[in-house]
Amino acid sequence: SQQGEEDPQALSIQEGENATMNCSYKTSINNLQWYRQNSGRGLVHLILIRSNEREKHSGRLRVTLDTSKKSSSLLITASRAADTASYFCATDLTGGGNKLTFGTGTQLKVEL
Amino acid sequence: GAGVSQSPSNKVTEKGKDVELRCDPISGHTALYWYRQSLGQGLEFLIYFQGNSAPDKSGLPSDRFSAERTGGSVSTLTIQRTQQEDSAVYLCASRQGPNTGELFFGEGSRLTVL
Numbered sequence: 728s729q730q731g732e733e734d735p736q737a738l739s740i741q742e743g744e745n746a747t748m749n750c751s752y753k754t755s756i757n758n759l760q761w762y763r764q765n766s767g768r769g770l771v772h773l774i775l776i777r778s779n780e781r782e783k784h785s786g787r788l789r790v791t792l793d794t795s796k797k798s799s800s801l802l803i804t805a806s807r808a809a810d811t812a813s814y815f816c817a818t819d820l821t822g823g824g825n826k827l828t829f830g831t832g833t834q835l836k837v838e839l
Numbered sequence: 840g841a842g843v844s845q846s847p848s849n850k851v852t853e854k855g856k857d858v859e860l861r862c863d864p865i866s867g868h869t870a871l872y873w874y875r876q877s878l879g880q881g882l883e884f885l886i887y888f889q890g891n892s893a894p895d896k897s898g899l900p901s902d903r904f905s906a907e908r909t910g911g912s913v914s915t916l917t918i919q920r921t922q923q924e925d926s927a928v929y930l931c932a933s934r935q936g937p938n939t940g941e942l943f944f945g946e947g948s949r950l951t952v953l
Contacts, residue, residue, distance in 0.1 A: 760941060769843075769930060769944035770882075815881065817942075825870065825937040826895055829882035 731830030
């Protein structure tokens with residue numbers, strides 16, 4: 728099974744609403760990262776949160792990390808149509824040999 | 840270069856043929872990764888290079904898959920005797936070094952095996 732699993736698999740909201748995506752993982756991590764992928768393109772890094780951090784902000788993005796529950800959430804506030812994309816979490820595992828393991832992704836659609 | 844460059848961007852081949860996919864990472868990045876993404880799926884790890892060596896080949900799906908990296912820069916992923924299930928987007932990413940944070944991705948090579 729995937730190390731990182733996002734939920735929901737798909738999310739459809741109206742422009743201006745907030746979007747929340749969750750990621751769960753199974754083993755201890757050094758850090759957790761969120762990436763965005765527009766259709767047919769490569770992935771773009773959004774934000775990194777280290778295992779000793781609980782919350783991080785970047786513009787309209789807010790990421791939380793709960794290592795006791797092995798979960799993270801990505802909140803996009805005041806969403807825009809341009810936020811439509813797939814969002815992936817990736818875990819940098821403790822003792823994982825520098826391999827980032829990606830989840831299955833959440834497909835976000837923001838409608839006008 | 841300015842970003843991670845992959846070629847070809849699209850490749851259509853016949854079952855049984857060999858293909859080579861190329862990745863040119865960001866200059867100075869010592870860590871290089873190959874992932875595979877099937878339609879609508881997440882990313883499947885294939886192989887990781889640190890410099891020219893590959894400490895982790897655990898993700899290569901079969902012995903038909905191989906990869907090399909020369910001069911600590913360009914990497915080539917080779918798939919021999921391609922099968923239809925090899926059809927996917929092959930993504931390359933690099934970062935400055937081990938455990939240095941974010942990956943920078945190329946646009947991918949879309950492989951279609953007929």
